[in-house]
Amino acid sequence: MSKPKRRRNNNQTVDEAPLLSKTKPLQLRYYGDPVLRKRAEPVLEITEAEIKLAEDMLMTLYATGNGIGLAATQVGVLKRFLVVDIGSDDEENEFDPLLLFNPEILSAEGESVAEEGCLSIPDIRADVKRPEKIAVKAVTINKNEIQFEAVGLMSRVLQHEIDHLNGTLFIDRISGLKRQLLRDELKKIHQADRPL
Numbered sequence: 001m002s003k004p005k006r007r008r009n010n011n012q013t014v015d016e017a018p019l020l021s022k023t024k025p026l027q028l029r030y031y032g033d034p035v036l037r038k039r040a041e042p043v044l045e046i047t048e049a050e051i052k053l054a055e056d057m058l059m060t061l062y063a064t065g066n067g068i069g070l071a072a073t074q075v076g077v078l079k080r081f082l083v084v085d086i087g088s089d090d091e092e093n094e095f096d097p098l099l100l101f102n103p104e105i106l107s108a109e110g111e112s113v114a115e116e117g118c119l120s121i122p123d124i125r126a127d128v129k130r131p132e133k134i135a136v137k138a139v140t141i142n143k144n145e146i147q148f149e150a151v152g153l154m155s156r157v158l159q160h161e162i163d164h165l166n167g168t169l170f171i172d173r174i175s176g177l178k179r180q181l182l183r184d185e186l187k188k189i190h191q192a193d194r195p196l
């Protein structure tokens with residue numbers, strides 16, 4: 001897997017811990033919230049508002065305790081932005097968090113099936129078939145356009161989060177039968193009044 005090359009600057013960026021301490025977690029949106037079905041709009045300019053969103057979303061991702069990716073749609077913001085941090089036990093191969101504006105899948109190949117869950121659809125997990133390897137184009141918080149390839153978990157998380165930006169949920173990609181079986185559980189999420 002090729003690691004995206006992202007330039008760091010000496011200014012404070014969202015990768016720096018001190019800024020994060022000023023942020024607060026945002027309210028997550030859950031299955032049944034109509035915003036999760038909307039298509040997010042491209043980000044035309046990265047202003048302070050977008051940088052604040054990036055910081056708050058990264059904080060929100062970490063606050064979940066088990067999240068590895070979050071799309072802006074999931075906090076009710078219809079902008080094409082996502083954060084990913086898949087972590088790693090292996091320091092050599094550890095990724096920095098990815099903060100991507102206007103992410104686009106340029107090409108996809110292969111096929112892989114693995115279990116997914118979603119912060120907006122708590123307690124439900126299902127196998128999802130997706131392309132194994134993707135090439136992605138995006139703009140970083142430092143306004144650099146980058147292209148990179150992703151495989152394995154990174155590829156899967158990026159595809160899951162980009163789906164969110166198009167109003168698609170992972171349960172849309174599972175078989176009708178399996179979805180039928182999950183119907184009652186999905187209804188419960190819809191009706192629950194959830195704090196973060």
Ligand code: ZN
Nearest residue numbers: 117118119120
């Ligand atoms: Zn999700």
